[in-house]
Every structure is written in structure tokens, then in C-alpha cells.
Amino acid sequence: MEATILPGLHLHDLRAIKLLGNGALGTVFLVHNRISDPSGRYPFALKVVEKSCLHSNLHSDRRARWEISVLNRLKHKHSPFLSFLIGFLETREFLAWAIPFCPGRDLNVLRFRQPDHVFSSSVIRFYLAEIVCALEHLHSMGIVYRDLKPENILIQESGHVTLTDFDLSRTLVPKSMQSLILSSALEEPKKHNRRLTRLFPVVVSHQKSAGLKKTKSARVSPVTRRTTSFARGERSNSFVGTEEYLSPEMVRGDGHEFAIDWWALGILAYEMLYGTTPFRGKNRKDTFGRILMMQPKFAGKPTPLTDLMTKLLEKEPTRRLGYRTGACEIKKHPFFHGLQWNLITEVIRPPFIPSRDNIELTVETADINIKEYFQKLRKPASPLHSPSYDVSLTEF
16 A cells, blocks of 8 residues: 655645554654545654653654664665655644554564464564565665564554664674674683563454453663774664663673564564563563573474574674574575475465554544644643644655
């Protein structure tokens, strides 16, 4: 489904059909263009952030503008498994950006719709393959994702996945293959800091989404542990992400590279298979201790999938699958044996196809006034409100 955006569009030309959700950075609405698409046949998602919140938190402002820039880069270097920028707008009150709408919701919601809240191995294989391709594309652009989790994996109308939310991503300059091999051969093991006090049969039940239980994921605020220069682009020392998905090197504060995304892929695969993450503790300190010291536990006999997870969940990043040659190593793993990687996008029957009820939206759907929505959330009226201020939606 393609959303059509015209330059110079005003905020009052956008009609919010419904609220899609509230994230760590902004509120997401499903909207359509009253002028170019009066029937609402081509809705899109609009992420809106109040600038009063951005002004009080410079980190959030930088993250919002960074996400817009990454989405813009992905528009010009597109991947079928990554979201991209349709357009953005900025007023005295709001910063907002438009991205394609994915009617299938996220992978976490889909998992909870399964009878046992887990996926079969064949379904996991399909979704992991597409996610590997998405991460491979990001890494080829020098972008480390750093926030892989089920809530950030959306299901498109076609049933294929899309990664979204790039505010915690970071640009790193990839090392050459030669320097990667040389550095891993010469590097001595680091001491750990222990101070831390079908084709694809998927069942979709008729349970209403409002009744779904959703595991809370604690997102760690971006904090740089020590001053660092990214001029060489070799690694980042930022401490960001969702705590159960953090890699050991990030917990230790050793600095990290692209291998943290492959660690997160291992955590994701584990959660898809067992319905829980492997190192979840009683609290953050316990979780971090388990990430550093504990090995993942698997039920039953070893399988190619458990072997893949074991290799992805290697605590020393230089020994982790994907460290040396990136996605190429992972694609060659026996779990993906026989998969035709160049034909993934041509699979016409993915594990789950969103219902047409989620796609066919009409103008009869309830109206939401975006400005009034935020006015109700804050107690005093915003002094920044100015209906005469020029609002335009532009493309990069």
C-alpha cells in the first residue's frame, strides 16, 4: 500500500484515523491526506513528538532528528524489510514524520496470538531470514541498529516484516575484512567487569488486541559512559537498548560494534521459540549479571536452531557468529540450509497475512484531532499554540 504525500501539505490537511500507539519517542497516528486521498485508501503512519518535550530533553531532540535522517537515507537506498521516510513536518509545537503503515502490527502481538505464545521453527526461520537481510542492509550503510526486539518488527500488508524505530541506531565505519580478521587473531580475551551490583502455519486467534498481554520491555536511556570520538568509527560506547536484549560488551561498557545486532538476533530467536528471553532476572542488576555470566538454557535435544542461538549468544563478540563477515556467516548456518535468499521477497504466502479489516479503512472511522489530543495530555494550555504558524510537510 503506497502513501502519497505532496510537498507543502499543511497539518490541517492530515486527518488522524486512529491512535496506533505511544512509544519511547513520540505518539504514532494512522492518518490520511484529506486533499490528495479523501477516501483514506492510502493511509500512513505519522509519528508526532511535542517540541516542548524535546526542548526539555536534548537527547530526545537529537534522537528524533537522527531517526528522520536515517529514514531519509533508507528512502534513497531502500530495502523491502526496512521502513523509510515519506515526509516530515515541523511546527512550533510538533515535529512529525510519516512512514508506511504496517497493518499487521508487531511481532510481539503476533506471538501472543499463538496458542502457546511461541512460533514454530519454520516460522522462526522465515522471520529471522528477513531480519538478517534487514540488518545486513543497515550494516552495509554503516548503521548499527541497536534496538532489535519484537515490538520494532512490524508486519506489512504483504506479510513480510519491516524494522522500524531508528532513534537508537548509530553510524559506524565498518572495518575492512582484513583488519577484522587481524584484530580478532591478535586480540587477547578480555577480563569481564563483574562489578554489577506448514509452509508457515501461524494461528491467528480472534482474541481482541485490547485483551492481549504484552511483555514489558525496559528501554535503557541513551547514556554515554565516557567521552569518545567517532572519527575512526570503530566502536560506540553508548549504553542504549532494551535491557533484556543488551549484549555483554554493552553491559560491561567495553564499547561495541555491529556484532551487538547479531547478539540481539539470538535473543529474539530465543524469545520466539520459548516465549521468554534467556537472561531475564528479578531486576535489572540480576538481568545484567545473567547476561554476563549465564549460558542460555535450551529444552530438548540440540537442533540447528539452538545451535544458531548458541553461536549468536557468544559472550565474547570477536567469537560471535557474524563478527567476521557479517550476515554472510549467518546465512551459511545449517538452520538456513536450502533457503534461497534472493527469492525471499517473492514468497507470496508468508506465515501471517493481515486481515483485510485492518487494511481497508474508510472515512467513516472516528476522527482524532492531533492538536487536541496533545492539549488534553498536558494540564496547562501550550503558550506555543499559533494557528497562523506555517505548517508544511516536505520531502528531503
